[in-house]
Every structure is written in structure tokens, then in C-alpha cells.
Amino acid sequence: MIGSFGRKSQFATVSSDQTCRIYNLADGEALLTLIFNEVLTATVFDAPCWQLFVGNNNGSIHQFSLKNPPRKLYHHIEEKNSLVFGGPKGKVVCLAINITNTVLASGSDNNLVCIWEIKSRQIMKR
Secondary structure: OEOOOOOOOEEEEEOOOOEEEEEEOOOOOEEEEEEOOOOEEEEEEOOOOOEEEEEEOOOOEEEEEOOOOOOOOEEEOOHHHOEEEOOOOOOEEEEEEOOOOOEEEEEEOOOOEEEEEOOOOEEEEO
16 A cells, blocks of 8 residues: 655555565655564555554454654554454455545455444444
8 A cells, every 4th residue: 555645655565474564655665564463464544644554364454553653663563452443254355545534444355345434443334
């Protein structure tokens, strides 16, 4: 996923090695590696690149704030300290956010699309 195309544009990747990596788009510099406890399958930034959403193999979506990112290059995500959108099970295969950064859409491998209110992390529509 690529964030807004400003001077400090970033892009993020997710992998089956349980990591989400964030890079500087201009020079490819690694900015942050988030290490989770599950296989990651999808990611999306909000418009200002302040929030990162990461979907996994188990159907959960994690929300991570990038406003004050960790100072170290590697950061382990603890389940108990994580904001999680919990819902229908099935591998998350795609994520998208509306232009006002208030609604998140997720698609899963069981052909289910969910529309989430970001503030409450509740499903608005299936």
C-alpha cells in the first residue's frame, strides 16, 4: 500500500513472515518493521498516513498509530495492547478506507465484505 504522494510518502508491505514493513517511497529506506504473531495478508494507510490497518490470516484487522512511531526499527505488536477489529473469520484479502477516514472496508477469502466504522471498530454493514 502506498500513502499520499507528498514529499515524505511511504509504502507498506505485509508478509507471511508475520511482518509489516514501512518504507520511504523516495529512497526505499526502511522506516519501521512491525512484528505480529500471525500471518499478515493485507494493509492500508489512512489518507494522512497516521493510521495503518493490517489484516491477517485469522480474519482480524489491527489498527496501528503512526503519529508517534516507535524509535526502533523493529517493533513487536502485543495483542493485549493492540486495537483490533474483530469479526467474521476468514483470511482478510483486501482493505480500503473512504476519503474522510471514517469507514474501513474489508474483504475476506470467504467472499464476505464488511464495512466498519473506524472510530468504534464495529461492523456497519455486511
